[in-house]
Amino acid sequence: MRGCCGGVTYFLWKTFYKSVSLSLRLLAFPRIISPMSLKIEEVQHIAKLAKLDLSEDEIARYREQLSDILDHIAKLNELDTSGISPMANAVVGASPLRADEARPSLPREKLLQNAPDAEKGQFKVPSVFGEKKK
Amino acid sequence: MKALKELQDGKTTSRALTEACLARVEALDSSLHAFLHVDKSAPERASQVDRSDLPLRGLPIAVKDVLMVEGMPATCGSKILEGFMPPFTATAVKKLQDAGAIVIGKTNTDEFAMGSSTENSAYVTTRNPWNLDRVPGGSSGGSAAAVAAGIVPAALGTDTGGSIRQPASFCGVSGIKPTYGRVSRYGLAAYGSSLDSVGVLGRSVDDLVPLFEVMIGKDPLDATTVDAPVRAQHAAPLQMQGTRIGVPAEYFVKGMQAEVEERVREAIETLKSLGAEIIPINLPHTEYALPVYYILAPAEASANLARYDGIRYTPREGEKNLEDVYRQTRGKRFGAEVERRIMLGTYALSAGYYDAYYGQAQKVRTLIRRDFEQAFEQVDAIAAPIAPTTAFEIGSHGDDPLAMYLEDIFTLPANLAGVPGLALPVGFDGDKMPIGMQLMGAPFSEENLFAIGRAYQGATDWHERKPNL
Numbered sequence: 001m002r003g004c005c006g007g008v009t010y011f012l013w014k015t016f017y018k019s020v021s022l023s024l025r026l027l028a029f030p031r032i033i034s035p036m037s038l039k040i041e042e043v044q045h046i047a048k049l050a051k052l053d054l055s056e057d058e059i060a061r062y063r064e065q066l067s068d069i070l071d072h073i074a075k076l077n078e079l080d081t082s083g084i085s086p087m088a089n090a091v092v093g094a095s096p097l098r099a100d101e102a103r104p105s106l107p108r109e110k111l112l113q114n115a116p117d118a119e120k121g122q123f124k125v126p127s128v129f130g131e132k133k134k
Numbered sequence: 135m136k137a138l139k140e141l142q143d144g145k146t147t148s149r150a151l152t153e154a155c156l157a158r159v160e161a162l163d164s165s166l167h168a169f170l171h172v173d174k175s176a177p178e179r180a181s182q183v184d185r186s187d188l189p190l191r192g193l194p195i196a197v198k199d200v201l202m203v204e205g206m207p208a209t210c211g212s213k214i215l216e217g218f219m220p221p222f223t224a225t226a227v228k229k230l231q232d233a234g235a236i237v238i239g240k241t242n243t244d245e246f247a248m249g250s251s252t253e254n255s256a257y258v259t260t261r262n263p264w265n266l267d268r269v270p271g272g273s274s275g276g277s278a279a280a281v282a283a284g285i286v287p288a289a290l291g292t293d294t295g296g297s298i299r300q301p302a303s304f305c306g307v308s309g310i311k312p313t314y315g316r317v318s319r320y321g322l323a324a325y326g327s328s329l330d331s332v333g334v335l336g337r338s339v340d341d342l343v344p345l346f347e348v349m350i351g352k353d354p355l356d357a358t359t360v361d362a363p364v365r366a367q368h369a370a371p372l373q374m375q376g377t378r379i380g381v382p383a384e385y386f387v388k389g390m391q392a393e394v395e396e397r398v399r400e401a402i403e404t405l406k407s408l409g410a411e412i413i414p415i416n417l418p419h420t421e422y423a424l425p426v427y428y429i430l431a432p433a434e435a436s437a438n439l440a441r442y443d444g445i446r447y448t449p450r451e452g453e454k455n456l457e458d459v460y461r462q463t464r465g466k467r468f469g470a471e472v473e474r475r476i477m478l479g480t481y482a483l484s485a486g487y488y489d490a491y492y493g494q495a496q497k498v499r500t501l502i503r504r505d506f507e508q509a510f511e512q513v514d515a516i517a518a519p520i521a522p523t524t525a526f527e528i529g530s531h532g533d534d535p536l537a538m539y540l541e542d543i544f545t546l547p548a549n550l551a552g553v554p555g556l557a558l559p560v561g562f563d564g565d566k567m568p569i570g571m572q573l574m575g576a577p578f579s580e581e582n583l584f585a586i587g588r589a590y591q592g593a594t595d596w597h598e599r600k601p602n603l
Binding site: 042047049050051053054058061068072076077081085087096097098111114116123126127128 | 219354436
């Protein structure tokens, strides 16, 4: 095993790492199918569907990063998968059905112990429609 | 396992061992940050099992913070579960406790196990015991660091895309990612439900087996578990003569760190010298594993993480109305990587894109599994590198999610195919950072992998090397 000699080795390692990272990326995704860029409105729409309150900065950053990731994912379009059945689960031989029998559940107070707000043995939520009056 | 043998032989007690673990946490964890929670009462619990004849008779262990242990907080490395106290214990942990194991604490993880460095933990970044400026890998980085630093003899981790094997590689320890369905996922905070598996990290294969044997089996609370009892062959010394080990060309790519390839090839030579037959094989769809994974895992995550809504779990943000609570709790309390994956998954599942993304990814997943099925018609196990590089510097991947995703290119295929993977330390690079190799097997063939791993560790001493701390 070679010894490590401080700063110089480390610098070389770092430079090397950057080139590894870049070439791996080129290798893993040699062909990028039509670069696709999400629109700001699309990112806002996804955030709304996912119920995430995001700042404008976050929306802008995620737009760039998600577009980058989706570009790479487009590689899957290279493959002809006609006639291939989708794989939804990794289990071979498991039987997902059990007898439909009543059995004890966890006690109510234990399930409510983490609730930010609870009343009379139930989770309490703010108003569903309208807004809380100050 | 050395600690277990000493307990069985009466050379030490569970209480003494547990106290030693806590003393080591005290001495090291202010620089390592492997733990998110340490249970100071563990020695008292240890006293209660000291004279029992349970299989694990008081063995102290650590548990990754995405697994529920009643009586200890579970944050999953996320601010959205700050202060959460789970009302039940995960089946895998419960089985170990029933067998006499003592959980001393919860280890750090990337938020909801999404990451390859523990830098995505909302609380703290764990340091690599071999070099405190480097990451320990992830997402089970806290467990890997705790084992490598000699704090605990074994720790539980989870592996959705490499999260046991990659930190094991980066920290120079052993780790088993079981076959999907072999260990119950009940009580594991779900990330990618069709990929998640619960496993063990330990210094050597001998440290993994006693825990693995206790954890496996059918669980009525996890419908995907399969009743596959322990097969005995790993107890006998392996006849390496006639064992066929496949070496996939796709896992030795231009651009990977040269020393990783060198050490892995040397390890394969060692297996050959022990009598194994080495067979070059192909897993032609390997390059598609990354895009498939980054559709399926985020899609599953976007559904699984919908439950964190500010209603049932501590804490809550916003107050105007229900919608405001949902959006603010999630927007303020989830970290960037979790938000990215939720959004990616939401997009892939949204109207108009479902077939193009999710549907296509599921079909390519079938092709990846077929690659493995065909390979296992020719070979008993596959030997390959775990990560293209050794542990990288903390902060070096900055805000570049793709650079981080590329760390997992060699580990994702086993999760997509649902096959087991065993990580073994096989040497070091020029900077004295550990390098690992994985052995992958057909579903439910962990015992074969353990046998090969034991034979390898009988002939080498990489698993006995310890960092200077």
